[in-house]
Amino acid sequence: MRLANLVHPGLPDAAAVLAPHGHVLVAEVALAAGRDWPGRIDALLDAGAFDALREWADANPDALAALPAADADWCIGPPLRHPRKILGVGLNYAEHAGDLGERRPDEPATFMKPATTIVGPGDEVVLPPQSQRTTGEAELGLVIGRRCRDLGEDEALDAVAGVVPILDMTAEDILQRNPRFLTRAKSFDTFFAFGPHLVTLDEIGEPAALEVRTTLDGVVQRRNTVAHMMFSPRALVAFFSQVMTLEPGDVISTGTPGAVVLRHGATVGCVIPGVGEIACPVRDRKVAAG
Numbered sequence: 001m002r003l004a005n006l007v008h009p010g011l012p013d014a015a016a017v018l019a020p021h022g023h024v025l026v027a028e029v030a031l032a033a034g035r036d037w038p039g040r041i042d043a044l045l046d047a048g049a050f051d052a053l054r055e056w057a058d059a060n061p062d063a064l065a066a067l068p069a070a071d072a073d074w075c076i077g078p079p080l081r082h083p084r085k086i087l088g089v090g091l092n093y094a095e096h097a098g099d100l101g102e103r104r105p106d107e108p109a110t111f112m113k114p115a116t117t118i119v120g121p122g123d124e125v126v127l128p129p130q131s132q133r134t135t136g137e138a139e140l141g142l143v144i145g146r147r148c149r150d151l152g153e154d155e156a157l158d159a160v161a162g163v164v165p166i167l168d169m170t171a172e173d174i175l176q177r178n179p180r181f182l183t184r185a186k187s188f189d190t191f192f193a194f195g196p197h198l199v200t201l202d203e204i205g206e207p208a209a210l211e212v213r214t215t216l217d218g219v220v221q222r223r224n225t226v227a228h229m230m231f232s233p234r235a236l237v238a239f240f241s242q243v244m245t246l247e248p249g250d251v252i253s254t255g256t257p258g259a260v261v262l263r264h265g266a267t268v269g270c271v272i273p274g275v276g277e278i279a280c281p282v283r284d285r286k287v288a289a290g
Contacts (some may be wrong), residue, residue, distance in 0.1 A: 002197040002276075003162070005041050005120075006070055007077040014072035014074070015041045018197060022069030026053065032063055039134055041198065042080050045248035048097050050145055050161050053249055054200055062114040076196045078120035079143070085250040086113040086192060087240055088168060092255025108231045108239055117169075117192035119280065127262060127284045129186045131171035134164050136282075138214035138270030140207065140226060141166040142233055144250040148241055156237035159246065162200040163207065165270040165278045165282050166253050167193040169262070192281045194251070202276050207233045212257050215269035215279070222258025229255060 002018040006025070015038075016023035028035040033056050037049045044050045057064055090109040119125070127134050145161030145273070169191035174181050205211065208227040213220045226233065236252055261270055264283045269279035 001057050001200045002203065003041060003079070004161050004195070005077045005079045005199050006074040007082075012040070013077060013081065014039050014070075016070055016074075016251075017042060017053070017064065019064050019067070019069065019209050020127070022067060023074065023203050024064060024067045025070055028067045029053065029064065030109070031191060032067055042082070042249050045143075045145060045161060048146070051074075056288050058202075064110050077194070078118050078195050079198045079253065080249050082115045083249045083251050084247050085244075086115065086117070086253065087121050087250065088113060088186065088253045089231065089236060091254045092231055093224050095224060095227070096229060104230065108132075108236060110240075111186055114191055116189055117187060119190045119193045121193070121195045121280070123193065123280055124283045125167070125169060125192060125193065125262065125268060125280045126188075126190045127264065127282065128171060129285055131173055131185075131188075133171070133173040134262045135172045135259035136216075136268035137168045137170065138212050138216070138222075138272075139166040139168050139173045139253045139256050139261045140210060140212050140233070140272060140275070142237060142252040142254065143198055144149045144237075144246045144252070145248060147245065147247050149245045150243040151238045153232075153234040153238045156234040156241070157201060159237060159241070160201060160233070161202065161248075162198040162274055163275050164194050164198050165196075165272050167268060167270050167278060168256065168278060170226065172259075192253075193278055195276075195278055199275050203274075210272055210274060213244050213271040214256060214258055214260055215271055216260040217267050217268070220271070221260050222256070224257030226254075
């Protein structure tokens with residue numbers, strides 16, 4: 001199942017299942033299924049209804065295809081607006097660590113970001129005046145599907161609702177001044193873009209086969225496969241769950257194969273074949289929005 005968060009002027013955000021003929025609002029699916037499913041992705045996860053929705057959609061493709069698609073006034077926003085936690089991982093590909101002259105870490109190098117960094121597909125990434133060198137990094141994101149704690153690697157992916165393309169931004173010059181400035185360097189508004197779809201694991205199989213590509217103006221600049229991560233998705237979910245309780249809707253950004261320097265007027269992107277792609281225009285805050 002591929003699930004999007006749709007936005008419409010003057011209306012609340014609404015979850016929608018991607019069908020062959022377009023996006024079908026979960027409210028329509030719930031009516032057809034005779035179920036009382038919430039109409040937002042975060043509420044579906046909190047209510048423990050996400051798997052039931054996926055199972056119905058998988059079992060009833062003809063019924064799904066018969067439901068009306070959302071009209072063209074709806075557009076795709078970020079899958080979640082207010083996740084409880086956004087957990088990031090740095091230097092998770094050995095090649096990227098070498099690019100930055102960093103020693104390969106023995107444990108995951110982690111950080112957290114606030115929800116105020118979130119934007120969606122096609123939204124602007126705004127360069128802050130405090131930074132003269134901001135980078136954009138394509139990453140595979142994991143969205144947690146249930147409350148969990150102290151997982152082993154063998155059960156870690158059972159707690160994942162799905163995966164999503166991510167663009168993670170860093171004010172690199174601020175970070176280089178002092179590693180203790182990591183939170184500030186990662187936390188400017190618009191510094192976390194993700195979407196368009198939350199894709200369940202049954203759609204992609206084992207994440208290790210996925211390739212993550214960082215693009216600039218549509219051209220691939222860096223790429224690598226998840227199999228080359230130093231800490232796999234399974235390992236990262238288990239690691240974080242042994243530090244803190246993971247909750248439905250928490251997002252884990254698993255690290256980038258490489259970053260690109262962002263300039264006003266460019267478009268930065270993340271492409272993950274089989275999962276999707278996101279692209280965002282870049283604007284300097286000192287330049288007035290159009």
